[in-house]
Amino acid sequence: MAKMNMIEAIRSALDVLMDKDPNVVILGQDVGYFGGVFRCTDGLQRKYGEHRVIDAPISEGGIIGAAIGMGVNGLRPVAEIQFADYIYPGFDQIVSELARLRYRTCGEFFSPVTIRTPCGGGIRGGQTHSQSPEAIFAHISGIRTVMPSNPYDAKGLLISSIESDDPVVFFEPKRLYNGPFDGDPDKPAISWVSHPKGEVPEGYYTVPLDTAEIIKTGEELTIVTYGTLVHVAQAAADAVGVDAEIIDVRSLAPLDVKTLVDSVNKTGRCLVAHEATRFGGYGGELVARIQKECFYSLQAPIGRVAGWDTPYPHAFEWQYFPGKKRLINAINKMMEAA
Amino acid sequence: MAKMNMIEAIRSALDVLMDKDPNVVILGQDVGYFGGVFRCTDGLQRKYGEHRVIDAPISEGGIIGAAIGMGVNGLRPVAEIQFADYIYPGFDQIVSELARLRYRTCGEFFSPVTIRTPCGGGIRGGQTHSQSPEAIFAHISGIRTVMPSNPYDAKGLLISSIESDDPVVFFEPKRLYNGPFDGDPDKPAISWVSHPKGEVPEGYYTVPLDTAEIIKTGEELTIVTYGTLVHVAQAAADAVGVDAEIIDVRSLAPLDVKTLVDSVNKTGRCLVAHEATRFGGYGGELVARIQKECFYSLQAPIGRVAGWDTPYPHAFEWQYFPGKKRLINAINKMMEAA
Amino acid sequence: MTIVARFEIHYSRFLDAEGKAVGALPAFARDPGELVAMYRGMVLTRRFDAKAVALQRTGRLGTFAVSLGQEAAVIGLAAAMREGDVLVPSYRESGAMLWRGVTLEELLLYWGGDERGSDFAGPRDDFPVAVPVGTQALHAVGAAYAFKLRGEARAVVAVFGDGATSKGDVYEALNFAGVWQAPVVFVAVNNQWAISTFQGFAGGERRPFAARGLGLGIPGIRVDGNDLLAIYSTTLWAAARARRGGGPTLIELVTYRGGAHSTSDDPTKYRPKDEWASFPLGDPIERLKQHLIALGHWSEDQHEKLEEELKVEVLAAWKEAQQYGTMTEEPFLDPATMFDDVFAETPSDLESQRRYMLEIEGS
Amino acid sequence: MTIVARFEIHYSRFLDAEGKAVGALPAFARDPGELVAMYRGMVLTRRFDAKAVALQRTGRLGTFAVSLGQEAAVIGLAAAMREGDVLVPSYRESGAMLWRGVTLEELLLYWGGDERGSDFAGPRDDFPVAVPVGTQALHAVGAAYAFKLRGEARAVVAVFGDGATSKGDVYEALNFAGVWQAPVVFVAVNNQWAISTFQGFAGGERRPFAARGLGLGIPGIRVDGNDLLAIYSTTLWAAARARRGGGPTLIELVTYRGGAHSTSDDPTKYRPKDEWASFPLGDPIERLKQHLIALGHWSEDQHEKLEEELKVEVLAAWKEAQQYGTMTEEPFLDPATMFDDVFAETPSDLESQRRYMLEIEGS
Ligand SMILES: Cc1ncc(C[n+]2csc(CCOP(=O)(O)OP(=O)(O)O)c2C)c(N)n1
Ligand SMILES: Cc1ncc(C[n+]2csc(CCOP(=O)(O)OP(=O)(O)O)c2C)c(N)n1
Ligand SMILES: [Mg+2]
Numbered sequence A, B: 001m002a003k004m005n006m007i008e009a010i011r012s013a014l015d016v017l018m019d020k021d022p023n024v025v026i027l028g029q030d031v032g033y034f035g036g037v038f039r040c041t042d043g044l045q046r047k048y049g050e051h052r053v054i055d056a057p058i059s060e061g062g063i064i065g066a067a068i069g070m071g072v073n074g075l076r077p078v079a080e081i082q083f084a085d086y087i088y089p090g091f092d093q094i095v096s097e098l099a100r101l102r103y104r105t106c107g108e109f110f111s112p113v114t115i116r117t118p119c120g121g122g123i124r125g126g127q128t129h130s131q132s133p134e135a136i137f138a139h140i141s142g143i144r145t146v147m148p149s150n151p152y153d154a155k156g157l158l159i160s161s162i163e164s165d166d167p168v169v170f171f172e173p174k175r176l177y178n179g180p181f182d183g184d185p186d187k188p189a190i191s192w193v194s195h196p197k198g199e200v201p202e203g204y205y206t207v208p209l210d211t212a213e214i215i216k217t218g219e220e221l222t223i224v225t226y227g228t229l230v231h232v233a234q235a236a237a238d239a240v241g242v243d244a245e246i247i248d249v250r251s252l253a254p255l256d257v258k259t260l261v262d263s264v265n266k267t268g269r270c271l272v273a274h275e276a277t278r279f280g281g282y283g284g285e286l287v288a289r290i291q292k293e294c295f296y297s298l299q300a301p302i303g304r305v306a307g308w309d310t311p312y313p314h315a316f317e318w319q320y321f322p323g324k325k326r327l328i329n330a331i332n333k334m335m336e337a338a
Numbered sequence C, D: 001m002t003i004v005a006r007f008e009i010h011y012s013r014f015l016d017a018e019g020k021a022v023g024a025l026p027a028f029a030r031d032p033g034e035l036v037a038m039y040r041g042m043v044l045t046r047r048f049d050a051k052a053v054a055l056q057r058t059g060r061l062g063t064f065a066v067s068l069g070q071e072a073a074v075i076g077l078a079a080a081m082r083e084g085d086v087l088v089p090s091y092r093e094s095g096a097m098l099w100r101g102v103t104l105e106e107l108l109l110y111w112g113g114d115e116r117g118s119d120f121a122g123p124r125d126d127f128p129v130a131v132p133v134g135t136q137a138l139h140a141v142g143a144a145y146a147f148k149l150r151g152e153a154r155a156v157v158a159v160f161g162d163g164a165t166s167k168g169d170v171y172e173a174l175n176f177a178g179v180w181q182a183p184v185v186f187v188a189v190n191n192q193w194a195i196s197t198f199q200g201f202a203g204g205e206r207r208p209f210a211a212r213g214l215g216l217g218i219p220g221i222r223v224d225g226n227d228l229l230a231i232y233s234t235t236l237w238a239a240a241r242a243r244r245g246g247g248p249t250l251i252e253l254v255t256y257r258g259g260a261h262s263t264s265d266d267p268t269k270y271r272p273k274d275e276w277a278s279f280p281l282g283d284p285i286e287r288l289k290q291h292l293i294a295l296g297h298w299s300e301d302q303h304e305k306l307e308e309e310l311k312v313e314v315l316a317a318w319k320e321a322q323q324y325g326t327m328t329e330e331p332f333l334d335p336a337t338m339f340d341d342v343f344a345e346t347p348s349d350l351e352s353q354r355r356y357m358l359e360i361e362g363s
């Protein structure tokens, strides 16, 4: 086992699969010679050549559209979109084509494209470098939506995603690239070295898609979350001193409903947390499903802690980010409820 | 008052405002000489000239992007996207630019674009002519998402939308264009003539944005819905013989939470219904919000009836469409619940 | 000021509007076997088209995209392809798909809303019909990249309309193909109309659509799109060039949409009622027929017989397609299948939805 | 085959890399007032740039887009505009914005993450900085359409990079402008790099970017982008043509990105460490300076004094901007404002979020 941060884990997943399968190719802006603005593909072009690690023109629709054609013809493309905020020019190709190809050809055609893209705030990126648009992908039938919260999962889920014959949109919470982050920007940064999920096998392994992970078992409250908020939720629960069960959804769609429902039926309380804007966010689906299945176990309304319903404000990153205070507040309210 | 179907009501709204304000312009594919594939702009180019009713190239991103620039410079553009299924190429311009312009300039710049687009199935259109993508717009802060269910509202809400300084995505459930539709494709089509909401003033009037409408008061159950399903829900409630309160959300975002919450607090039961795919759909937000505010009044879990989590299948339109049977079933289950 | 770049667009035509040669003809134009086969393909295309329109009128097919008047375009480009090449069509290339080995039954299934029609038994690498305008041009480039990466000498032929040339996707496809020197032949079928809008609304009156790739280093050629000989020979050349590693080409076929945009459309609202009847650029079938007759390879009698033969063939295909079930007649398709093929394996949530649907619909 | 269309691209340059005239100069090139003003703008641009980089290094500004080496490009295009014209910039046109009347304070606020910086007191019709690549080109066309509709003789100047030419939006903008004959001057600033990728990855090595609009009927001109005289005179001509109803033009300015892509970027990872220092296409400030000195309108002494003067001006602006509060220093911006300007009027749900945020943050 090696110590890896999330960037290294992602690079390692790519390396392992490019080595194993000559059909795996990478394309995206700045991914080749430079190795990506977050260095996730650093060294891969040198190792696998410029025809397999491709510096693409600035055209997200073009990158995804071309990847679709590659995928139909035997390649297994991994497209990098430099920031999730820039995935929208490729949205039509994702929804109208990538997600629908298998369905509209009775299973004859499909394109196993994986789209990797860094999401989330906390790096002073303002509204064009901080978004978390996972909800709009989770709503599209025919694609898988995945978001790891640590290096171990990042590598295992990315390998599963690339090997999956389904298209996958793979969100990487960029604030977690270099270390777990509990929501407090004033604390010195911690690295993944001391975190158990920073232990990552060097070789091939997978983490299955469709399974949520119980990060910590608990009896009093279930916190259902994913991405950066996994770490914030842990810190908040610790701070309150409540015995929370914390679930990392990881595979947002298709969703592992059972793990969530079993937990909430046990604890009787549920808080859903994510960084994206609350209104119409993915949390709505989680709440709707859980209240349906756990109605008679619930002792309090399911709460949601999320980004405010505004664009990500450049100057007020930490007032926007759903940090520890907001989680603590929500947990306290929920524990007080009847 | 005149009798109008929804197409005529929409055309009338456009006519009234083009006449009133020389800055109102229309652009879209086939909207000019031809008058639109659904005839919503028929006659307007003849009346207002080809510079105000503009046949645009096939480029949804181009149409919306150009509309943004027009809007910033004093025009009040109404863009037609021929089918909601084709709005995705313009998604980046909507999310990254239209929705964000006011915010990123501290209120100095804004572009009052209204995007009209027909949505929903029931016309044998298959997966590329039947989608209801409202959820992904409702999640975007900075745009309003509106969907009328009848001619009176269509005209009043469209006038409000065009006059609003906020950008609006205005969905027109195409199955309702010519008449109310209770979900039974085998019945002969009914026209709007005999429907009270087919009475439409010829001149200027508005229906306010941000307000849901109680279509029918009731005591036993609240059905929260919008678009085509408003009519299906009424038929289903009648068939079951339950005294349902039926709410037409109409303005999906921002949402009139109070009307919903007051109703569910009164009835103690709530069913949410829409035509779009359930997973990650707009119904999730409705459920999440209502369970939060009405937790202690709810006598049964909030139900959702929606399209299945698949693309709209060409051959199985009526098995996909959330019709009367599915609503009746859900209402019955809910009424049986503790 | 110095000139730093020069470009030009050539025009290719072999037969005039009456089917007479306007100059020296290429060798193949004297080979009766090849020409008659293509002629047959064109007549079949028109037959199929007429049948599909009739079937749609009686509710047996969904909305159908008519290709009347574009028979030379679709057959010429398809006939110039080799087996290993890949066709990436839009929705108006029935004839090209048929030529490539898609069956009449499959096409009828597809237009009847049965997705099994896109599960081709024949040309398994050809792409299915694309309805969103322009997206498929990029898929073509991706496919071509895959061939280039693997060192396979295969060309991809991507087809789209004059209207589609306005889509950013088409430009991005040209750009990617130029940068990657991918083996793609882009074919812009300029049938003058995009639903109700004349090609001028896409910028076509200002410059030939063939010129859209010039600034990207992609040679463009404008071709008489109702002259089978010109279409066939230009595509032959471009596809061979692509297979050889010579890079992409953009071919514009100037033709005329003889029918409505689709069976949902009423073109009398925006163009003269009988415009199609006069075939403004000549009837492509008639033009080739006159050429064949002049060469002594064909006769009106043979034409009549061919028409009869193909009528029977199309009817037989429709009978066959009906075995699969249609929208209006038994055996109806099984709605349970509507949950298949969303994902490679159907997730449990979708399986529950399937069960629930069957329970409800059964009740 | 007959030729049906011909195109060419011209190249414009007045001064060579040493600032010597390569031929006859236009009249304005002898007018000291105008030239010195532009020269001052270029030096101010470089001063501002250096200050902004320094401020970012100490955490006072967010990521900043450096414009070192592109001073002639941004000043030349801005100086050629009239007051009623509209500038639609990307993010690397600080100099052009300053020239147009945006203040140093406003720019500093903007790059400090304070949206008030985009609420210009000066050129109220100019567009704010655009970060998503290429989208703004379409806004320019829409704005130009509005002017044309109202019969106003105003030109819109849209600026984007070599990398941005790959975006479908830019092509769609060219196409809409061509079809509508909208009064737009498109300026592609070819600074050779798009972050780490050389212009070749955008197709720039195959054909000049100026040629991207040829197929759409839009004339293109390639200009030495470090030669102020050529930039200014070409833009003057294109803007006048646009105002007169002559339609759009595409100007390519060939320059060189002297610095990093942004303060977050480390170009030594992908290009020679000291490449910028040698100004591969000549230092645009130096080139104009030599020309001015040769004409007797300027001296090294005057240059020193100007540098000093502008240093003071920029510093004063920074002091002023600090009054508004910065990311790291008081007075801090009021977070309550973050709920403003999502909509024209803040909806009640957002008002509750504002109240809740203040409650939490206050605790
Ligand atoms: C992205 C998108 N926008 C709009 C449509 C609706 N639509 C279908 S065909 C068509 C016209 C296409 O014209 P053209 O490209 O010339 O092809 P033709 O139909 O003439 O073969 C339009 C606007 C669509 N299918 N996709
Ligand atoms: C749609 C989109 N994709 C990606 C990015 C990230 N990005 C920012 S600048 C840039 C390079 C732009 O290069 P160019 O157009 O040449 O302009 P320059 O930076 O050289 O001025 C990229 C890829 C973005 N801002 N927007
Ligand atoms: Mg056409």
Ligand SMILES: [Mg+2]
Residues within 6 Å of the ligand: D161, D162, D163, D189, D190, D191, D192, D193, D194, D195
């Ligand atoms: Mg550049």
